[in-house]
Amino acid sequence: MLGDLASWVQDVIEQLGAVGVALLVILENVFPPIPSEIVLPFAGFVAQRGDGSVVVMIFAATIGAVVGALVLYAIAAVIGPVRLASFIARFGRWFGVKPADLVRAEQWFDRHAVAAVLLGRCVPLVRSIVSIPAGFRRMNLVPFVLYTAVGSALWNTALVGAGAILGDQWENVEPYIAILQWLVIAAIALLLVRFAVGKLRRRA
DSSP states (O other), X not given: OHHHHHHHHHXXXXXXXXXXXXXXXXXXXXXXXXXXXXXXXXXHHHIIIIXXXXXXHHHHHHHHHHHHHHHHHHHHHHHHHHXXXXXXXXXXXXXXXXXXXXHHHHHHHHHHHHXXXXXXTTSTTHHHHTHHHHHHTTXXXXXXXXXXXXXXXXXXXXXXXXXXXXXXXXXGHHHHHHHHHHHHHHHHHHHHHHHHHHHHHHHO
């Protein structure tokens, strides 16, 4: 399935160029199974062989990232903090989350919203998800769009640039992104374990 998806991604970029890159990045933000480690390096390769511009590919990918982030932001904003708090109050115990935990998480995000969005856009797995708490907290749109664009541009520049440098070896980018993703998963797992241990200690 992943092979078919990768082939489809390449076909879209071959046929639509930078427009295809923008559309794929929008989908990648909303539908994570579309892998940016294929979209962006391949876009760099296409530009490097003369069928486009690296700068234009980066710009298109960044526009797509901002649009995709705004889609998730809008969905979370429509749900809103009141509905989220009601959901946690009713079902949070199934996940080991209390309303007080949600309040602390919201307070943390409010204090660190800029850093969360800017750095989150540069981290695999977190890149799309960070738009959801921003929407729930209805973060001011101007800084949200600005820092989403800056963080996304850094990520896009790294991957499109790597694809352009590697040329027909662009697929070699994917194993390094996979390692980074596993490191992120390990860090998230450690945070969850720390959270669970803290909850057990407080109960004890």
